Amino acid sequence: MSTREEILFELGITPRWKLRDVAEIESSEETSSSEDLHKGAISSNASGDWSELKTTIESCDRCKLCESRKKVVVGVGDPAANWLFIGEGPGAEEDERGEPFVGRAGQLLDNMLLAMRLNRRENVYIANVVKCRPPGNRNPEPDEVDACSSFLDQQIDLIAPQVIVLLGKVAAHRVIGGDGTLASYRGVEHRYKNISTVVTYHPAYLLRNQLDKAKAWKDLCFAMDLMDKKIEQRK
Numbered sequence: 033m034s035t036r037e038e039i040l041f042e043l044g045i046t047p048r049w050k051l052r053d054v055a056e057i058e059s060s061e062e063t064s065s066s067e068d069l070h071k072g073a074i075s076s077n078a079s080g081d082w083s084e085l086k087t088t089i090e091s092c093d094r095c096k097l098c099e100s101r102k103k104v105v106v107g108v109g110d111p112a113a114n115w116l117f118i119g120e121g122p123g124a125e126e127d128e129r130g131e132p133f134v135g136r137a138g139q140l141l142d143n144m145l146l147a148m149r150l151n152r153r154e155n156v157y158i159a160n161v162v163k164c165r166p167p168g169n170r171n172p173e174p175d176e177v178d179a180c181s182s183f184l185d186q187q188i189d190l191i192a193p194q195v196i197v198l199l200g201k202v203a204a205h206r207v208i209g210g211d212g213t214l215a216s217y218r219g220v221e222h223r224y225k226n227i228s229t230v231v232t233y234h235p236a237y238l239l240r241n242q243l244d245k246a247k248a249w250k251d252l253c254f255a256m257d258l259m260d261k262k263i264e265q266r267k
């Protein structure tokens with residue numbers, strides 16, 4: 033089995049489910065057309081003061097999560113990325129290592145990115161709604177989300193991504209607003225600060241609900257189509 037097949041298998045995508053033809057994706061390895069579409073084809077003007085923001089976040093004591101955290105998890109990736117993925121908050125492994133999505137859910141996220149011909153260090157930035165681990169892996173509480181809110185907003189402003197992918201309900205509620213079910217946010221283009229925004233399942237949920245991986249792939253294909261349209265518009 034090829035690596036790509038393994039990735040698609042991992043995502044739970046059967047041949048019937050291919051919104052993007054694998055043959056088409058593979059042939060694009062030679063032509064690099066797909067790669068151009070999703071890797072740096074739109075340049076961002078992220079030049080703002082990342083180091084100042086990083087220092088501020090790392091020394092934050094705005095909420096009670098600072099008392100139990102080991103490491104602040106600011107984010108990882110390309111600060112001028114076209115793609116921004118936003119999760120919920122660090123878990124135990126992220127808290128140890130200071131990097132988002134490094135546990136089992138992170139491995140799945142990496143495979144999802146690979147299936148999109150992306151990786152966490154190139155043209156992708158990964159951030160969380162809250163930067164410190166909620167104890168016991170509970171959801172962040174509203175005051176914790178609020179305390180971190182300006183940090184996420186500043187990250188979005190600095191990155192100026194073309195497409196935001198929200199992973200799970202906590203991210204959807206924080207960025208889009210409301211308190212609906214995840215299903216109620218999926219399948220449509222949202223706008224945040226005029227940036228195209230798509231909602232999909234959190235990778236940790238997908239680990240427990242493998243059958244929904246195909247739906248997640250549909251969401252990611254939708255997000256890739258939005259990115260393609262943006263690139264087309266700029267030609």
Ligand code: URA
Pocket residue numbers: 119120121122123126131132133134137138160236
């Ligand atoms: N889950 C998240 O939402 N973020 C992480 O960084 C890790 C797990």
